[in-house]
Amino acid sequence: MHGLGGSKEGDADRLRDLAGKGFFVVAIDAYLHGERKVPGIFGPGRKMGDLGEDYSIWVHQSSVSHTARDVSKIIDAPSARADVDASRVGVMGISMGSSTCLVLAWREPRISVVVGLIGAVDFWYDVTKTAPGPDQDAKRKALSPRVRQLVGSLNPQDHKVAIATKALFLANGARDKGIDIESVKSFVKELQPSYKGSPDKLKFLEEPEAGHSVTDRMWAEGTEWLLRHLPPEKAKE
Numbered sequence: 001m002h003g004l005g006g007s008k009e010g011d012a013d014r015l016r017d018l019a020g021k022g023f024f025v026v027a028i029d030a031y032l033h034g035e036r037k038v039p040g041i042f043g044p045g046r047k048m049g050d051l052g053e054d055y056s057i058w059v060h061q062s063s064v065s066h067t068a069r070d071v072s073k074i075i076d077a078p079s080a081r082a083d084v085d086a087s088r089v090g091v092m093g094i095s096m097g098s099s100t101c102l103v104l105a106w107r108e109p110r111i112s113v114v115v116g117l118i119g120a121v122d123f124w125y126d127v128t129k130t131a132p133g134p135d136q137d138a139k140r141k142a143l144s145p146r147v148r149q150l151v152g153s154l155n156p157q158d159h160k161v162a163i164a165t166k167a168l169f170l171a172n173g174a175r176d177k178g179i180d181i182e183s184v185k186s187f188v189k190e191l192q193p194s195y196k197g198s199p200d201k202l203k204f205l206e207e208p209e210a211g212h213s214v215t216d217r218m219w220a221e222g223t224e225w226l227l228r229h230l231p232p233e234k235a236k237e
Contacts, residue, residue: 001071002027002033002097003095006030008027008029009034021223021227030100032062033063041059051127052139053143054144058146058150061147061150061151063096064100065103065153068100071100072104072108072110088112089112090114091104091114093116094118095118095119099120099123102114105156105162106159111166113226115169116171118173122180124136125180125183127151160187167202169225170203171204171205172184173206173209173211173212175208175209185204
């Protein structure tokens with residue numbers, strides 16, 4: 001799943017590489033993106049990447065919410081195909097797509113492996129760009145009720161117990177000015193007790209020189225994570 005303002009074609013070469021490793025790969029346009037874009041959504045003067053105000057937060061979080069629901073419906077479709085093992089499902093996303101993966105991690109029980117690259121794990125921190133505390137509280141109160149309800153309904157911070165059933169790989173850049181890497185580190189640290197019996201199912205990769213971009217190492221280790229944690233194919237009868 002692609003990031004804010006992107007489309008399903010953005011990582012076509014990487015997705016073809018995944019398919020070459022034996023995966024049945026499905027890439028979709030997020031809600032309000034690509035072929036699903038509504039004219040004017042990303043119009044001139046819109047500072048969407050910064051979030052911070054009602055309009056941009058609503059577009060971003062609506063895209064996350066609707067796309068997560070779409071993925072659940074999409075999982076239904078390949079289940080009827082003989083060449084797809086629907087018992088082995090993983091998701092991989094970049095930036096906003098990573099946030100969508102984190103929602104699916106707690107919401108969709110059929111997904112067992114999650115790879116989130118350069119994404120946020122604390123949605124309130126992400127949409128306000130402010131650490132938890134009085135300043136963030138003030139910014140949250142200034143938002144419309146519908147935006148506050150939407151963000152609160154999705155935030156992975158409130159669903160760690162459900163996320164801890166998945167094999168989770170997160171990767172972020174230390175120089176990312178949009179995503180606070182310390183919040184990601186804290187999130188992983190808080191999850192660690194739940195993975196005490198299976199520590200190999202939780203990993204965080206920090207790229208010290210990377211900003212808000214996916215490095216070759218992030219993609220390679222994310223791909224390897226999918227290969228390692230999706231169980232072996234069922235024996236053919």
